[in-house]
Amino acid sequence: MDLSFSKEDLDFRQDVVDFLDNNYPDDIKERQDKRLPLDKEQNIRWQKILSNQGWFAVNWPEEYSGTPELTLTQKYILQNVLAEYNTPVQLPFGVGMCGPVIYTFGTDKQKEQHLPSILNSDVWWCQGYSEPGSGSDLASLKMRADKEGDHYLINGSKTWTTLAQHADWIFCLVRTETTSIKQEGISFLLVDMKTPGIEVQPIITVDGSHEVNMVFFDNVEVSCENLIGEEGQGWNIAKFLLQHERSGIAGISSLKRELSRLRDLSATTIVDDGNLLDDPSFRAKIEQTEIELTATEFTELRTLAAMSSGGSPGAEASILKIKGTELQQTISELFVEMLGYYAHPFFTENELGSNESIGPEYAGPVMPLYLNRRKVSIYGGSNEIQRNVISKAILGL
Amino acid sequence: MDFTFNDEQSLIRDQVEQFIQRDYDWETRQSFISSDLGFSADNWKTFAELGWLGISLSEESGGFGGTAIDTMIVMEEFGKGLVLEPFLETVVMSSGLIDMAGSPEQKKDILSEVVEGRMQLALAYAEPQSRFNLSDVMTEAKKEGDNFVLNGFKSVVMNGPNAHQIIVSARTSGDQRDEKGISLFIVDAKSSGLSLRDYQTVDNRRASELTLESVTVPTSSLIGELNQGLKVLESSIDRSILAISAEAVGAMEVLYKTTVEYTKTREQFGTPIGKFQVLQHRMVDMFMEYEQCKSLLYMATMKHDESSPDAKKAISGLKYQVGNASKFIGQQAVQLHGGMGVTDELNVGHYFKRLTTIGTIFGNSDHHLKRYTAI
Numbered sequence: 144m145d146l147s148f149s150k151e152d153l154d155f156r157q158d159v160v161d162f163l164d165n166n167y168p169d170d171i172k173e174r175q176d177k178r179l180p181l182d183k184e185q186n187i188r189w190q191k192i193l194s195n196q197g198w199f200a201v202n203w204p205e206e207y208s209g210t211p212e213l214t215l216t217q218k219y220i221l222q223n224v225l226a227e228y229n230t231p232v233q234l235p236f237g238v239g240m241c242g243p244v245i246y247t248f249g250t251d252k253q254k255e256q257h258l259p260s261i262l263n264s265d266v267w268w269c270q271g272y273s274e275p276g277s278g279s280d281l282a283s284l285k286m287r288a289d290k291e292g293d294h295y296l297i298n299g300s301k302t303w304t305t306l307a308q309h310a311d312w313i314f315c316l317v318r319t320e321t322t323s324i325k326q327e328g329i330s331f332l333l334v335d336m337k338t339p340g341i342e343v344q345p346i347i348t349v350d351g352s353h354e355v356n357m358v359f360f361d362n363v364e365v366s367c368e369n370l371i372g373e374e375g376q377g378w379n380i381a382k383f384l385l386q387h388e389r390s391g392i393a394g395i396s397s398l399k400r401e402l403s404r405l406r407d408l409s410a411t412t413i414v415d416d417g418n419l420l421d422d423p424s425f426r427a428k429i430e431q432t433e434i435e436l437t438a439t440e441f442t443e444l445r446t447l448a449a450m451s452s453g454g455s456p457g458a459e460a461s462i463l464k465i466k467g468t469e470l471q472q473t474i475s476e477l478f479v480e481m482l483g484y485y486a487h488p489f490f491t492e493n494e495l496g497s498n499e500s501i502g503p504e505y506a507g508p509v510m511p512l513y514l515n516r517r518k519v520s521i522y523g524g525s526n527e528i529q530r531n532v533i534s535k536a537i538l539g540l
Numbered sequence: 541m542d543f544t545f546n547d548e549q550s551l552i553r554d555q556v557e558q559f560i561q562r563d564y565d566w567e568t569r570q571s572f573i574s575s576d577l578g579f580s581a582d583n584w585k586t587f588a589e590l591g592w593l594g595i596s597l598s599e600e601s602g603g604f605g606g607t608a609i610d611t612m613i614v615m616e617e618f619g620k621g622l623v624l625e626p627f628l629e630t631v632v633m634s635s636g637l638i639d640m641a642g643s644p645e646q647k648k649d650i651l652s653e654v655v656e657g658r659m660q661l662a663l664a665y666a667e668p669q670s671r672f673n674l675s676d677v678m679t680e681a682k683k684e685g686d687n688f689v690l691n692g693f694k695s696v697v698m699n700g701p702n703a704h705q706i707i708v709s710a711r712t713s714g715d716q717r718d719e720k721g722i723s724l725f726i727v728d729a730k731s732s733g734l735s736l737r738d739y740q741t742v743d744n745r746r747a748s749e750l751t752l753e754s755v756t757v758p759t760s761s762l763i764g765e766l767n768q769g770l771k772v773l774e775s776s777i778d779r780s781i782l783a784i785s786a787e788a789v790g791a792m793e794v795l796y797k798t799t800v801e802y803t804k805t806r807e808q809f810g811t812p813i814g815k816f817q818v819l820q821h822r823m824v825d826m827f828m829e830y831e832q833c834k835s836l837l838y839m840a841t842m843k844h845d846e847s848s849p850d851a852k853k854a855i856s857g858l859k860y861q862v863g864n865a866s867k868f869i870g871q872q873a874v875q876l877h878g879g880m881g882v883t884d885e886l887n888v889g890h891y892f893k894r895l896t897t898i899g900t901i902f903g904n905s906d907h908h909l910k911r912y913t914a915i
Contacts, residue, residue: 278878280808303879348882349889355879413669415676415717424906476867479896480904483671484696487897489742501739501749502668502695510742514893517874518882525878527818 148216155217159198159224166192167228175229178508179496180352183267183309189231190238190264200238200262207246207258215451219444226396234306237261237268240384241314244331248372248380257312257333271301271315271334271358272381279528281316282326282378286360288317290367295319295332297340297363303522307343307356310336316381319374329377333369340364348518350511351491385524386460394467395440401474402433408505409481419481428480432473439466458536461529468519468526475513486510543838545613553613555590560621566887572624577702578746579624588657593631596779601639601651607845608779612786612837619790622887622894624745629699630654632783634661634707637724637776641764646726650705662703664694664750665773672903674709674777675719675770679752681710688712688725688762690733690755698901700748701738703729708752713767724769725761727752743894778855781902782841785862788898789834792865795873795891796826802877819876826872829865836861856912863905866895 148156171185181189193199197210198221205212213221233239242261245253260266277284286299297317307313313334320328334341340363345353372380406429412419419425446459479486485502486509495507520526534540545553563583572580587593596611597603611632618627635654638646653659670676679692690710697706706727714721727734733755736748764772800823803814813819840854848854870892874881881888899905 273879276807278808279813280810283808283810347884349874349884349893351884414671415673422906424909480900480906483900483904484666485668486900487696487741487743487747488739490739501737510896513896514742514882514889517871517892518879520875521878521882525875527816530818 148220152216152220156220156224159221162196163224163228163230166196167230168192171231172229175231177495178505178512180492181231186231186234187264187267190233193233194262194264199233199264200242202239203242203246203262207242207254208262215444215447218447222396223399226400229400232394232397236270236305236310236314237264237266240270241268241312241333244314244371244380244384247383248331248376252368253333253371266311267306267309269304269307269310269313269336269358271304271313273303274300275302275357279525281381281524282329284316284318284329286315286317288319288330288332288365290319293367295365295367295370297332297334297360297365299360301358301360302355303346304343304356304358305354307336307358308345308353312336313358314371316377319377322375326378327375329381330374331371331377331380332365333371334360334363334365338363338365348515350514351489352511352515354515386457394471395436395443398436398467398470398474399440402429402436405429405474405477405481408478408503412481412503425477425480428477432470432477435466435473436470439463439470442466458532461524461532464523465526465529471519472516475509475516478509479513482506482509486513545609549610549613552592552595552610553617556592556614556617557620559586559590560617560623564621564623569622569624573740573744578740578744579626583625585657587625587627588655592627593657594651594655596632597635597639597651597655601635601642601647602655603639603651608782608841609845611779611783612841615783615786616790619787619792620794622791622794622890626660626699626702626745628780628783628787629663629703630659630661633663633698633776633780634705636779637663637707637772638726638763640775641724641772643760643763645760646763650726659704660699660702662697662699662706662748663776664697664700664706664708665777666695666697667693668695672907673717674773675722676717677709677711677722678716679708679710681712681723681725683712683759684756686759687756688759690725690727690752690757692752694750694752696741697736697748697750698741699746700736700750701746705729706734706750707763708750709769709773719770721767722769722773723766724763724772725757726763727755727757727761731755731757741897743897744890745897777902778852779844781855781859782837782844784898784901785833785837785858786841788862788866788895789830789837791891791895791898792826792830792833792869795869795888795895796823796830798888798891799823799826799873799876806878813876822872822876826869829868833858833862833865850915853912853915856908856915859903859908860905860912863899863908866899870895 171189174181190199200208201213201218238261242258245257272281274284274286288295288297313336315332315334316329317332318328319330322328340361342359344357346355346357347353409419414422443463485506488501489510490507500507591604592614594603595606595614599605635651638650665674667678681688681690706729708725708727709722710725711721712723733753735751738748741747803819804812806813836858840858843851843854873888874892877888880886
């Protein structure tokens with residue numbers, strides 16, 4: 144057991160720092176520092192910058208990413224430095240989710256068609272899982288894909304589809320068969336969003352933003368060549384993918400940056416003749432959060448270490464999902480608390496970009512983030528479902 | 541000891557309850573948000589006609605001599621309907637303060653207008669550096685001849701955009717955080733040198749940043765005694781804490797009941813999700829938090845009306861509990877509604893947002909725990 148970095152690791156760290164000093168675009172940095180959302184072009188441009196350096200699809204095998212895989216320690220260093228520079232959080236749908244599914248379960252033709260465009264961020268993917276009647280009970284999904292000759296005919300709807308308004312393709316769980324065991328009739332299908340019969344309808348959330356959507360499918364024709372794996376194998380692929388989603392969901396390095404920002408800003412927040420960081424009750428909350436965050440960071444590192452020596456992320460990934468999302472919520476809540484009354488003035492994303500802020504300079508996006516983060520304990524398998532997974536799979540209850 | 545409402549009080553409660561059910565349906569309410577005022581002028585007129593605007597004012601001020609219990613009854617029902625009309629700001633916070641300490645002329649000029657529904661008020665007590673400390677006042681008022689000249693800045697003035705008159709706390713002597721030396725002034729919102737930057741708050745209400753640049757008011761604008769404003773301000777805020785806590789309790793009741801109903805109808809894994817024990821216990825906790833708040837609300841309101849020596853402490857205890865319960869019930873109502881809970885379309889998110897601001901307004905739980913300890 145050893146926590147120290149080797150000389151090679153420290154050199155790698157310096158490489159990342161040098162790279163970011165020279166390649167992190169000013170316009171993206173400015174949006175990020177103001178906590179304003181990026182537009183589609185900015186997201187794609189940043190992903191391409193990382194991709195050209197070989198630091199985008201870091202979890203892909205070299206065979207598909209075309210660059211040597213980093214060691215666990217290097218990935219850890221990369222993540223942390225990217226977070227220290229407050230670079231954009233990677234959108235997971237292509238590189239983190241669909242890519243691994245395709246290189247694990249796809250045909251050679253599918254790999255050829257999709258992996259390069261995911262790697263280059265030329266195609267924007269979204270995820271078609273939840274349906275209005277199927278949330279936590281995902282396997283009850285009803286969207287039908289009926290085989291008709293060489294294509295499927297899709298009818299139904301998907302919901303909570305993140306950034307579907309930007310997407311070129313969607314990967315879907317569909318029902319190809321009505322079986323007594325509902326998991327067995329599910330298949331995994333890739334669909335071009337330009338196919339006739341698809342309609343995207345925005346859902347506005349409590350923070351006033353348009354991030355998620357309903358996607359309706361009305362007699363949408365999809366070639367059978369877009370099926371991943373076999374018919375009826377969709378649920379196993381989904382389980383594989385949920386574990387990938389969970390192991391990346393904690394976002395520990397960004398949280399470390401957020402917490403240190405909270406600490407710095409609370410020291411500038413005046414309370415009587417002192418500051419908020421010196422207030423014992425607020426200070427205690429910051430320190431408690433830091434301890435919990437450190438514990439979660441090392442739980443993640445232990446899980447990743449087990450994976451790199453051949454294990455697969457199992458139910459342990461659920462611990463990271465629960466703890467990571469709870470920390471995201473706690474930290475956003477402490478920002479609101481820090482602001483006091485100045486958390487209340489409310490502006491939409493567009494107004495925030497063009498208006499002078501009310502109160503401290505950082506105030507504008509604080510409340511929207513708090514509200515938006517209520518979703519993280521709901522999506523990707525709600526935290527109640529994650530606890531069920533742990534209780535069944537680890538505790539054997 | 542008696543926890544029942546008398547006949548008159550029951551009548552008011554039924555009247556407000558009926559109004560919420562009949563005239564304050566969700567779609568109508570949502571349409572007020574985007575209007576110029578941010579609430580309904582017709583509703584305000586109705587409030588005046590029904591006598592609600594004078595409910596907590598003394599009879600000599602043209603009111604109906606109501607108590608904090610009467611205000612509590614109205615505010616609890618308003619909380620259930622998530623009422624946008626600025627009753628708290630105009631009636632409880634501001635009129636209550638003038639009723640308590642104002643001169644006969646001030647009462648005559650302002651309170652009769654309020655009771656008739658013709659005037660809106662705001663109370664500007666917070667400053668960017670003051671957080672929840674009412675005696676941290678940098679805004680200055682200097683006596684010049686027969687006038688006072690005000691200079692300074694007030695933050696997040698609730699109902700600022702619609703107020704005709706704004707009550708401003710200003711320092712007339714002493715240092716920034718001295719308890720002595722604060723005075724209260726009534727300032728016409730159209731005064732020269734007074735400027736407002738208006739905005740919407742996260743709970744879909746309205747507020748302003750207020751700048752005062754050499755705003756000149758006559759000495760008759762002083763409310764109560766010179767340098768003795770803090771006491772008056774503090775007791776007005778205490779009454780307002782009782783009122784906003786009643787609003788919170790009303791909102792909590794709607795949220796826990798809505799959540800229980802939802803989990804009875806939402807099916808996953810072939811059964812209503814309300815059948816899952818982990819969710820049942822969560823909802824039991826929501827229910828208990830609501831009941832505990834209601835108990836403290838009743839206790840503190842009665843102590844206030846009886847001028848009990850520990851009323852202040854009881855009020856801080858209440859606000860501490862309300863802050864914690866608002867957060868828990870709001871967050872869990874969203875969580876148990878799943879994705880639907882975070883949509884703008886469903887009312888749950890809106891109740892959650894109002895409970896979030898109530899947790900902060902007049903001081904958050906940390907602040908009131910400290911005050912509770914200190915008293």
